[in-house]
Amino acid sequence: GQSLEQPSEVTAVEGAIVQINCTYQTSGFYGLSWYQQHDGGAPTFLSYNALDGLEETGRFSSFLSRSDSYGYLLLQELQMKDSASYFCAVRDSGGSSYKLIFGSGTRLLVRP
Amino acid sequence: DTEVTQTPKHLVMGMTNKKSLKCEQHMGHRAMYWYKQKAKKPPELMFVYSYEKLSINESVPSRFSPECPNSSLLNLHLHALQPEDSALYLCASSQDGTNAWEQYFGPGTRLTVT
Numbered sequence: 001g002q003s004l005e006q007p008s009e010v011t012a013v014e015g016a017i018v019q020i021n022c023t024y025q026t027s028g029f030y031g032l033s034w035y036q037q038h039d040g041g042a043p044t045f046l047s048y049n050a051l052d053g054l055e056e057t058g059r060f061s062s063f064l065s066r067s068d069s070y071g072y073l074l075l076q077e078l079q080m081k082d083s084a085s086y087f088c089a090v091r092d093s094g095g096s097s098y099k100l101i102f103g104s105g106t107r108l109l110v111r112p
Numbered sequence: 113d114t115e116v117t118q119t120p121k122h123l124v125m126g127m128t129n130k131k132s133l134k135c136e137q138h139m140g141h142r143a144m145y146w147y148k149q150k151a152k153k154p155p156e157l158m159f160v161y162s163y164e165k166l167s168i169n170e171s172v173p174s175r176f177s178p179e180c181p182n183s184s185l186l187n188l189h190l191h192a193l194q195p196e197d198s199a200l201y202l203c204a205s206s207q208d209g210t211n212a213w214e215q216y217f218g219p220g221t222r223l224t225v226t
Binding site (some may be wrong): 029031033040041043044045048062078087089091098099100102104105107 | 142152153154155157160162167168175204208210212213214215217218220
């Protein structure tokens with residue numbers, strides 16, 4: 001089977017940098033995705049890493065280490081609007097490759 | 113246009129009612145998904161349609177019946193639901209099933225079963 005682990009909650013101050021980690025266990029691996037979801041809202045795709053290294057998109061960056069089965073989402077210059085839940089996700093490596101498996105989510109609280 | 117629309121936004125139904133949730137996308141995506149999400153939990157996959165054919169049914173009870181009339185539309189027919197079915201129902205789409213890592217979600221239908 002597959003599983004993803006991420007911290008349940010992270011708190012940070014406005015303007016700071018925060019890193020949300022995700023470790024995964026899969027029998028096969030295609031890549032790691034990140035989604036943001038505000039309370040009452042829909043998940044929004046943030047990034048995807050298929051290869052090792054850092055991908056930067058504005059204030060958000062995502063990192064992957066396939067050898068360590070580990071990735072993280074880095075949020076810089078935190079803003080109040082970044083308070084949300086963040087999910088890492090992998091594609092099912094079994095028979096249902098169209099299936100995205102989500103981690104349990106990390107709730108980020110940004111304080112003034 | 114990167115928008116997925118869902119109707120209705122809110123739905124309250126009794127356990128004997130029949131209702132339908134609707135989802136539409138005009139991005140030319142060929143994979144569409146239904147998810148169920150409970151509070152403070154990740155989305156839980158229910159069904160996947162690829163090129164208008166049902167590809168995945170995650171052992172969902174038969175009181176949930178999906179339908180894909182064409183490549184832009186996805187319906188979820190509801191009948192004889194239970195109170196534990198109350199949740200946020202999300203529709204999503206991706207370019208195709210092999211691009212499942214990048215999905216676009218609709219705003220969801222908040223369903224309450226009384």
